[in-house]
Amino acid sequence: MIDIKGLTDSEVQSSRAKHGPNSLTELPRESLLQKFMSNLSDPMIIILLCALVIQLVLFFMGLAEWFEPFGILVAVLIAGGVSSITEYKQEEKASFLKSQQEAGETTKVIRAGSLHEIHVSDVVVGDVIYLQAGDKIPADGIIIQGDIKVDQSALNGETEEAEKGPNPNNESYDIKDLLNKFYVYRGTVVCGGEGYLKILVVGDKTLFGELALEVQEAQRKTPLQVKLGKLANQISIFGYTGAAAIVIGILARTLITGNLPGDFYGWTRLLVDAITVAVTIVVCAVPEGLPMLTSMLMSFQSMQMAGDNVLVRKINGLETAGSLNLLFSDKTGTITEGRLTIAELATADSKVYTSPVELDEASLGDFIIGAGVNNSASIGDGAVIGGNSTDRALMSFFAAHADMVEKINKAKREIKNFTAFNSDNKMSSLELNNGVTYVKGAPEKIIPQCQNIPDKNKLDEYINAQANRAMRLLAIAKDTGGNMELVCVLSIRDNVRKEAVDAIKQVRAAGIQVVMVTGDRKETAVAIAREAGLITSPEEIAMTSPEMAAKSDEELKAILPNLRVIARALPSDKSRLVRIAQELNLVVGMTGDGVNDSPALKKADVGFAMGSGTEVAKEAGDITILDDNFKSIAKAILYGRSMFKSIRKFLVFQLTVNVAAVLICFLGPLFGQNIMLTVIQLLLINLAMDTLAAIAFGSEPPREQYMKEKPIPRDENIITPTMFSEILTGAAYITLICLAVLFFAPVRNLFGTENIIYLRTAVFATFMMSITFNGLGMASSKNCVFVMLFIFVLQWIFVEFGGEVLSIEALRLDAWLTCAVLAVLVVPVRLLVKKIRS
Numbered sequence: 001m002i003d004i005k006g007l008t009d010s011e012v013q014s015s016r017a018k019h020g021p022n023s024l025t026e027l028p029r030e031s032l033l034q035k036f037m038s039n040l041s042d043p044m045i046i047i048l049l050c051a052l053v054i055q056l057v058l059f060f061m062g063l064a065e066w067f068e069p070f071g072i073l074v075a076v077l078i079a080g081g082v083s084s085i086t087e088y089k090q091e092e093k094a095s096f097l098k099s100q101q102e103a104g105e106t107t108k109v110i111r112a113g114s115l116h117e118i119h120v121s122d123v124v125v126g127d128v129i130y131l132q133a134g135d136k137i138p139a140d141g142i143i144i145q146g147d148i149k150v151d152q153s154a155l156n157g158e159t160e161e162a163e164k165g166p167n168p169n170n171e172s173y174d175i176k177d178l179l180n181k182f183y184v185y186r187g188t189v190v191c192g193g194e195g196y197l198k199i200l201v202v203g204d205k206t207l208f209g210e211l212a213l214e215v216q217e218a219q220r221k222t223p224l225q226v227k228l229g230k231l232a233n234q235i236s237i238f239g240y241t242g243a244a245a246i247v248i249g250i251l252a253r254t255l256i257t258g259n260l261p262g263d264f265y266g267w268t269r270l271l272v273d274a275i276t277v278a279v280t281i282v283v284c285a286v287p288e289g290l291p292m293l294t295s296m297l298m299s300f301q302s303m304q305m306a307g308d309n310v311l312v313r314k315i316n317g318l319e320t321a322g323s324l325n326l327l328f329s330d331k332t333g334t335i336t337e338g339r340l341t342i343a344e345l346a347t348a349d350s351k352v353y354t355s356p357v358e359l360d361e362a363s364l365g366d367f368i369i370g371a372g373v374n375n376s377a378s379i380g381d382g383a384v385i386g387g388n389s390t391d392r393a394l395m396s397f398f399a400a401h402a403d404m405v406e407k408i409n410k411a412k413r414e415i416k417n418f419t420a421f422n423s424d425n426k427m428s429s430l431e432l433n434n435g436v437t438y439v440k441g442a443p444e445k446i447i448p449q450c451q452n453i454p455d456k457n458k459l460d461e462y463i464n465a466q467a468n469r470a471m472r473l474l475a476i477a478k479d480t481g482g483n484m485e486l487v488c489v490l491s492i493r494d495n496v497r498k499e500a501v502d503a504i505k506q507v508r509a510a511g512i513q514v515v516m517v518t519g520d521r522k523e524t525a526v527a528i529a530r531e532a533g534l535i536t537s538p539e540e541i542a543m544t545s546p547e548m549a550a551k552s553d554e555e556l557k558a559i560l561p562n563l564r565v566i567a568r569a570l571p572s573d574k575s576r577l578v579r580i581a582q583e584l585n586l587v588v589g590m591t592g593d594g595v596n597d598s599p600a601l602k603k604a605d606v607g608f609a610m611g612s613g614t615e616v617a618k619e620a621g622d623i624t625i626l627d628d629n630f631k632s633i634a635k636a637i638l639y640g641r642s643m644f645k646s647i648r649k650f651l652v653f654q655l656t657v658n659v660a661a662v663l664i665c666f667l668g669p670l671f672g673q674n675i676m677l678t679v680i681q682l683l684l685i686n687l688a689m690d691t692l693a694a695i696a697f698g699s700e701p702p703r704e705q706y707m708k709e710k711p712i713p714r715d716e717n718i719i720t721p722t723m724f725s726e727i728l729t730g731a732a733y734i735t736l737i738c739l740a741v742l743f744f745a746p747v748r749n750l751f752g753t754e755n756i757i758y759l760r761t762a763v764f765a766t767f768m769m770s771i772t773f774n775g776l777g778m779a780s781s782k783n784c785v786f787v788m789l790f791i792f793v794l795q796w797i798f799v800e801f802g803g804e805v806l807s808i809e810a811l812r813l814d815a816w817l818t819c820a821v822l823a824v825l826v827v828p829v830r831l832l833v834k835k836i837r838s
Contacts, residue, residue: 006114025204035084056069109128110130110196116365126199129141131197132194139199139203139757143166143167143195146165148163149192150162152185154189155188165195166182186206191386196431250665309632319639320589320622321608323714324589324605325586325587326587327513327590328577329516334500335496335497336494337496338494341493343491346459368407375391377395388421394492414432415433416431417431418431423588427446445475448485470524470528471492473491499631499644502631510706515563518565519567522544524567535565539566541559541563543567545568591608598616608622610625611625638707646697648720649695649700650694653771656683660732660767664767674741696787697778699787725833730826737825755809760807762797764799772791774826775791
């Protein structure tokens with residue numbers, strides 16, 4: 001026994017000065033302003049900023065009204081602000097919860113010969129920590145006295161405990177091997193025994209700290225960001241080309257008609273008018289509502305998903321989930337239940353039962369003593385405490401049966417001697433005062449001694465079959481004066497979640513490859529994978545970490561499409577798998593709960609952190625699965641796909657508006673009317689109406705049919721040929737009828753006036769109504785239809801009360817009816833073209 005005194009106060013100060021504190025470096029969070037500024041780099045917002053600058057110049061020259069640059073500024077603020085505020089608030093909430101948790105983290109330390117309780121951050125190198133069951137280890141170090149069992153799932157994701165003890169013979173060991181017998185790690189939990197830990201490493205230098213720092217790497221762009229970036233470039237080319245063309249067109253028309261300015265001021269005014277129209281074209285071309293839509297849509301869907309046990313921490317993670325090609329999933333707690341339970345049992349005559357309660361009275365009595373009294377775990381305040389994972393699994397069964405707990409407590413009074421399980425004899429034993437002994441442990445140690453087994457070959461076949469099903473086997477026997485009798489063979493296992501099997505089937509049907517990554521041995525992992533539906537054919541591969549390490553990157557890329565299981569996985573394996581998959585241009589998801597998972601969660605396109613996992617893992621992940629269930633991951637994928645569908649619907653709606661507006665504003669001046677739609681009118685349409693359209697399409701519920709489609713390639717254009725056809729059809733018809741109001745006499749005469757302001761108001765009303773009817777034709781839910789009808793009411797308010805700000809006049813009822821008839825025809829035109837295409 002070592003006489004432990006610990007450090008003195010001066011030694012503590014010296015150690016802290018030399019090795020630093022036991023705190024983890026955390027990069028400062030982005031402020032709300034920083035988030036907003038980073039969002040201004042969005043390509044579409046950059047186009048808007050360019051238009052804003054031009055409008056400001058025109059305003060200061062007295063050639064534009066104040067509300068025109070102001071309108072563009074509002075568009076920029078809304079588009080960049082919604083996502084910034086949403087994400088900032090989510091991070092703020094997560095940070096508050098984390099600080100609350102950290103404030104209560106304490107540990108027991110011996111200093112100057114006395115035991116003290118201090119905050120974890122006050123631990124220094126050289127401190128001696130007193131450890132008991134339930135304690136979380138505060139820093140890395142070695143056991144100098146006592147023996148403990150440690151749950152290292154926070155680091156390796158597995159439930160199997162590691163035994164740790166002193167190293168009196170100075171045996172060599174690998175610190176990176178978490179299963180070594182001497183070194184313990186920050187963030188792991190003592191689940192049995194007691195001992196004294198000498199701290200060797202603190203803070204960022206611990207394994208926990210190193211992994212936490214590795215998390216703070218930048219991520220690549222999301223699939224939607226890639227697609228919208230390409231679209232923004234295409235739109236900007238379209239807008240700038242149109243702007244340049246209209247300037248050239250106006251100048252060419254002036255030259256052709258011979259109406260040349262007679263002085264410098266006249267030429268200047270002509271150029272300013274041409275540039276004003278060009279700016280209008282640019283504003284027409286930019287879907288101002290799109291950045292705002294994606295922000296609103298993701299925020300709206302995030303709130304909906306909270307009810308399905310999915311917390312979206314990083315707003316872009318949701319849309320990425322819908323684009324997944326490949327998902328690397330943990331086994332424990334995600335595909336399986338994450339806790340050991342009794343699966344079934346067999347008695348000496350090889351008769352199989354699904355539960356101990358099915359045993360006859362005498363056998364049940366022996367089982368209660370042999371498994372419940374002969375047990376290192378106990379029940380306190382309704383919770384199971386102490387013992388190894390197997391003992392806790394057994395005691396959890398008893399905790400659900402009050403009558404059995406009562407019998408256990410009664411039998412404990414008759415204990416004469418109890419020997420806990422150890423790895424040498426692979427069993428525990430209990431001797432009662434009446435001389436009867438019960439043993440519990442490895443079947444290969446106990447069964448050969450039992451004399452009541454009629455057919456050992458049959459029982460051996462059962463045991464082998466259970467082992468192939470990844471069962472942990474435990475024999476219970478009763479010894480009465482040298483006559484050993486088998487009570488039963490228990491099959492204990494972390495069972496596959498029933499709902500996970502269906503969810504995996506659904507995800508695979510959606511074209512997403514699922515690979516299970518686990519620390520289990522290969523045989524166990526393959527058995528679980530088969531039962532979960534991950535391995536269904538001989539071509540599907542399971543590999544161990546060493547087998548994977550022996551493969552080059554190119555070899556692994558060739559194998560990857562058929563890979564289903566990685567067994568005995570190391571933390572570095574996950575990061576390598578993510579990197580290789582991304583080099584193949586796949587959209588990669590990763591699940592995890594431990595600190596060891598954090599780097600891979602961060603590097604993946606979308607990281608799914610488990611709700612029961614470490615804070616480091618949650619911070620690294622984009623989405624937190626609150627119930628640790630694979631089914632919830634499938635829901636997140638469905639929501640992501642639904643959101644992408646909504647974005648595509650909105651794009652058809654929005655780009656129809658923009659293309660029609662560009663064509664109207666481009667062709668109008670060529671027909672002699674420079675101002676068809678004003679900048680403020682277009683901004684009002686894009687911000688007010690399109691915001692409501694975003695809500696309409698965003699409120700559409702997720703549809704299971706989306707999970708029957710294949711993933712959309714990362715670099716595929718967001719606008720499909722079908723969408724392009726719908727956009728051109730709708731835009732062409734809307735352009736035609738709006739031009740007809742001003743320039744085609746039979747249509748213009750329907751309004752009974754030659755008042756240009758009145759006719760331009762009719763153009764504005766027809767334009768708004770036609771794009772709304774077009775959107776109504778795409779609606780597929782009651783909510784969407786309701787919002788679209790509300791937009792009609794809003795349009796009436798704009799026209800009747802817009803006045804000077806919108807450069808319009810109120811319309812008579814007959815004019816409204818004429819505009820409505822012209823506008824509603826966009827629906828049959830769109831359906832006709834769609835039918836011709838099909």
